[in-house]
Amino acid sequence: MKAFLETEGYLVKTDNHFILGKNKWTQPDIIAVKLKGKSRYLPQKIVGEVKSWPIGGTHFKEISEKHDINFSGLGNFSKEEWRQKVIEAVEEAYGTGFRWVLFVKAVQPRYEQDIMNLAKQMGIVIFTHAETLKYLRENILKKGHAYFDNAIIQTIRLQNQLEK
Numbered sequence: 001m002k003a004f005l006e007t008e009g010y011l012v013k014t015d016n017h018f019i020l021g022k023n024k025w026t027q028p029d030i031i032a033v034k035l036k037g038k039s040r041y042l043p044q045k046i047v048g049e050v051k052s053w054p055i056g057g058t059h060f061k062e063i064s065e066k067h068d069i070n071f072s073g074l075g076n077f078s079k080e081e082w083r084q085k086v087i088e089a090v091e092e093a094y095g096t097g098f099r100w101v102l103f104v105k106a107v108q109p110r111y112e113q114d115i116m117n118l119a120k121q122m123g124i125v126i127f128t129h130a131e132t133l134k135y136l137r138e139n140i141l142k143k144g145h146a147y148f149d150n151a152i153i154q155t156i157r158l159q160n161q162l163e164k
Contacts, residue, residue, distance in 0.1 A: 001050055001103050003152045004132045005032045007139035008039060010046070018089035026076065026086055030103075031094065041135075042125060043099040047090050049077050055115065055126075056108035063114045077102070080122070101125045103132065 005012045010032040019025050030048035038044065051074070057063040061078065064071035076082040083100060090098050106128050107115050119126050140156055 001030055001048065001132065003150050004136040004139075005030070005046075006150075007136060007153070008034065008042070009036060010034045010039075016090075018086065018093070020082075020085045020089060026082075026089075028086055028090070030101075031090060031098075033094065041131075042101060042127065043097075045094075045098040046101045047087060047098050048101045048103055049074075050103045052105055054106040054108050055102070055104045057111040057114065060115060060118055062118055063111055066114065067111070074102075099123060099125065101127055103127050103129070105129050 002012045002014055011034075012030060012032045014030055016028050016031050017025060018028070028047050029050045030046060032046040032048065034042075034044045055074070057067050057069050058072045059074045059078070061071050061073070087098055087100070100123065102119070102124055104126060107126060116126065136153075137156055137160065140153055141160060
């Protein structure tokens with residue numbers, strides 16, 4: 001995600017620690033700020049969580065109840081109070097206007113509409129790894145021969161050249 005966000009013009013920080021109260025702290029996966037211009041699909045200021053698995057109905061209490069399935073949640077991310085405290089801590093450190101982005105492997109098709117509607121109501125942007133890779137490849141091709149000191153980007157550039 002870091003490489004993708006950097007090609008989009010974001011300043012990205014991945015080693016984040018915030019105290020939320022006595023003996024309570026958190027580590028959001030990503031904090032990113034787009035310094036110039038607007039993103040085509042993401043907020044200007046991001047607090048991001050990255051999940052390497054598909055999310056589904058069991059990850060959201062409201063959807064679990066609607067479909068009568070067991071609720072497993074997404075750890076602290078499932079708690080509105082926790083998400084709000086994290087935003088407050090990030091904004092205290094870096095300024096206002098941050099929004100949650102949940103970067104996920106995929107969204108289970110059976111629950112996709114419910115999840116996307118609920119996320120919108122909650123002010124959360126969901127962005128899949130497939131979207132990330134698609135736009136990362138586009139960004140690399142668009143920037144042409146610009147040098148990126150990043151093994152992932154160099155690998156994608158080489159793969160693009162081999163496919164020609």
